Amino acid sequence: MARELQGQKIAFLATDGVEQVELKEPWKAVGDAGAEPELLSIKEGEIQGFDHLDKADRFPVDRLVSDADVADYDALVLPGGVANPDFLRMDEAAVQFVKGFVDEGKPVGVICHGPWTLVEADVVRDRTLTSWPSLRTDIRNAGGNWVDEEVVIDGGLVSSRRPDDLPAFCAKIIELFADGTPSKQTEKTSASR
Numbered sequence: 001m002a003r004e005l006q007g008q009k010i011a012f013l014a015t016d017g018v019e020q021v022e023l024k025e026p027w028k029a030v031g032d033a034g035a036e037p038e039l040l041s042i043k044e045g046e047i048q049g050f051d052h053l054d055k056a057d058r059f060p061v062d063r064l065v066s067d068a069d070v071a072d073y074d075a076l077v078l079p080g081g082v083a084n085p086d087f088l089r090m091d092e093a094a095v096q097f098v099k100g101f102v103d104e105g106k107p108v109g110v111i112c113h114g115p116w117t118l119v120e121a122d123v124v125r126d127r128t129l130t131s132w133p134s135l136r137t138d139i140r141n142a143g144g145n146w147v148d149e150e151v152v153i154d155g156g157l158v159s160s161r162r163p164d165d166l167p168a169f170c171a172k173i174i175e176l177f178a179d180g181t182p183s184k185q186t187e188k189t190s191a192s193r
Contacts, residue, residue: 004178006034008074015041017083020049020056021163029170040065042091066093070100075177080112089120107156109173129159
């Protein structure tokens, strides 16, 4: 078993309404690669996962984001779900935590509706990323370049559109997190159809 991320601590920032598969699959991928994932949230206790619009499993929160320090983590994952990033972008501690990651040049993986938190943190300007298609206008209005690609890497930011993209997304976050240094080049990867 590959251990590319041995010794790394990866923050997952989510709350109620998180798309369950977008939390679980990257969590498993970074864990299998040797990292220690930690669930941060804007509330204590447990958060409610969803399978699209249906309630799914609950997940225990490891730490409040307001008590977390960017310096304690090697990378950040922002799963989607419609409600999850909408709640996160309304929480100042969550927004500042995300902004801190980007400002420090630490790698960030974001999928589906997750970029809403990046938009709120004002960190998409002059970056190329992808997301669920309904975020296209929000990203463009925030100065970002939205593209419809399976996986997009722009410096230390890896983005994907939807759950179907998870295999490619997980592979790219492992690759970027293992490198630990943001690339100066933009890479776009599309699924062969």
